[in-house]
C-alpha cells in the first residue's frame with residue numbers, strides 16, 4: 183500500500199506535518215491536500231499534529247533562512263507533486279546540509295529549486311503587471327489570475343510601496359483577497375469584501391490617459407508584437423488595462439475560429 | 447491645451463530615448479509613497495517590444511538648439527508644449543498609485559538657456575519629492591552646459607542621471623549637433639562620478655549613442671563605450687538605432703532603422719560588462735564591425751576554434767563563460783555541481799543548461815556530444831547561424847528588408 187499523508191493545504195499545516203513525519207520516522211510515499219482522489223493501492227492518512235507551533239519552531243531552528251525561503255516559494259507553486267518533492271528535498275538536507283543546493287543532478291533538489299524560481303519569476307512579473315483601480319472610497323483595487331499562488335509575495339511588496347493607501351489585491355482564480363488597512367495585511371474571504379465596487383469618478387480619465395501614453399510611447403518603425411508578447415504573456419492581458427482591447431480581440435478571434443471548426 | 451494633448455506631445459518626443467531601466471536603487475519608502483526595487487521592474491511592454499518602466503516625458507519639447515537628428519530641433523515645425531511642475535507630479539502620482547509605472551524619467555528640450563531649464567527640472571522634482579512625498583524611482587536628464595551647482599542639486603534628488611553622448615566621435619557631434627560639445631557631457635559625467643553616494647544618484651549614470659546616424663564603425667562605438675565604462679563608472683550605455691525623423695542632407699537616408707546592428711552592440715556591451723571581454727578581443731582594424739548573422743560571442747568562438755572544446759569538469763569560470771550558450775548562471779551551476787560529481791552530458795540537461803549552442807564547444811569527461819565528425823568549423827557556423835535568435839526572428843521590420 184502507498185502511504186499518503188493528507189493536510190489542509192495551508193503552509194503551516196504542511197510544515198507541521200512534515201516535521202512530525204520526520205520525528206516519528208514514518209515511511210512516506212506522498213503528501214497531498216485533502217482534495218486528493220484516492221487510488222486503488224492508496225492508504226490515506228490524516229495525521230493529527232498536536233503541537234503544531236512547536237514543530238514550526240523546530241523547522242525554523244533546523245533549517246537555514248535561504249532554505250526556508252526556497253521551500254516557501256516552491257510551496258506556492260501550482261505543481262501537483264510539490265509537497266512530496268519538498269519533503270524529499272528536506273530529507274536531502276539532512277544528508278548534504280548547506281551543500282544541498284549544489285547537488286543539482288539529484289532530481290528532487292533540482293525540482294524544488296526550479297519551482298521556487300518559477301514562483302519568484304511570476305511574482306516579479308506581476309509586481310509590474312498588476313493594475314490598481316481607485317474606488318470611490320479611495321481604496322485601490324487590483325485583480326490577478328496568476329498560475330502560482332503569489333498573492334502573499336505581492337502583498338508584502340505593496341505593503342512597502344503603497345504604505346499609506348488602502349488596497350485590495352484579489353486573486354480571482356483562487357478567490358482570495360489581500361486587504362491592507364494601512365497597518366497590516368489581512369487575507370479575507372469573498373463575503374468580507376463589499377460588493378458593487380464603484381469606481382472613482384476620475385478613474386476613466388486616468389485610464390484613458392495611460393492607454394494613450396502606452397500607444398504614443400511605441401516607436402512604429404520598430405514594431406515587434408512577438409517580442410511584446412514574449413515579455414508580456416497573453417495569459418496576463420485580461421487584467422492589464424492597456425492590453426484589454428487586445429485581449430478581447432484575440433478572444434473573439436478564437437471564438438470565430440472555434441465556430442468555423444464546428445461548422446466544417 | 448488639455449492634459450492628454452500635452453502628454454501625447456511630450457511623450458511622443460521623449461520616446462526615442464532608449465533608457466527605461468529602473469534598477470540599481472534601493473530607495474526606501476520614507477513614510478510617503480513608493481520605493482525603488484533593486485532589480486528594477488517592468489510594468490508593461492509597448493508594441494515595439496520595449497519595456498515600459500518609467501513615465502518617460504519631456505518637460506517641454508521647445509528647444510533653442512538645432513541638433514540635426516532630433517525631432518524637437520528649433521528649425522522643425524512641430525506642435526510644442528510645456529508641462530507645469532504640478533501637472534507632471536499629478537500624472538506621476540496617479541500612474542504610480544495604480545502601479546502603471548515604477549517612477550519618472552524626466553528630460554527636456556532647452557528652454558531659454560541650460561541653467562533655466564535645469565532650474566525648472568529641479569523645481570519639478572523637488573515638488574514631487576517634498577510636497578508629494580514620492581520615494582519612487584526618478585531618472586533625470588542632466589542638461590549640458592548648466593552650472594555644476596545645479597547639477598549637484600539635481601543629483602541629490604534623483605536615482606539616476608544621464609547625459610547623452612549621442613554620437614561616438616566629436617567630429618560627428620560637431621557636424622550633427624553643433625550646439626553640443628563632448629566636453630560638456632564629460633564634465634557632467636565627471637561630477638556625477640565624483641559625487642555619487644547613497645543619496646546622490648544611487649543608481650548611477652547612463653548615456654546613449656545613436657547607431658547608424660553617422661559613419662562610425664562598431665569598433666569606434668564600442669571603444670567609446672569601453673572608455674566611458676572605465677573612466678566614468680557608467681552603469682549603462684544605451685544604443686539607439688537611428689530612425690530618420692528629419693530630412694537633412696547631412697543625415698543618411700536609411701529606410702529602416704539598423705535594429706540588428708543595435709542588437710549586436712547590446713550583446714557585445716553585455717560581454718564587456720559581465721563576461722570579462724575587452725573590445726579589442728572582439729573587434730580589430732581588419733574586422734571593425736560585428737557579423738550581423740552571429741552574436742559576438744559565437745563569432746569570437748568560431749574565430750578561436752583552437753581553444754575548443756573545453757572540458758566541462760575542468761574549465762575555469764571565465765572559460766566556461768566564453769562558450770556560446772553558457773551564461774553566468776549556467777557557468778556557476780556547473781562549477782558548484784562538479785565539486786561533488788563528475789558531470790556527464792545528461793547531468794547538464796537535468797540541470798536545465800541549454801546545450802543547443804554549447805554542445806559544439808564542450809567535452810564531458812572527454813566525450814563529445816555526438817559523433818566527433820560534425821565538429822567542423824563550417825558545420826558549427828551554419829548551425830549557429832540557424833539558431834541565432836536575432837537573425838532568425840522575422841519581425842515585420844526584418845521582413846521588409848527583402849520586399
Ligand code: SF4
Nearest residue numbers: 509511513516519555
Ligand atoms: S538639445 Fe536636445 S532637444 Fe534640443 S535639439 Fe538637441 S537633442 Fe533635440
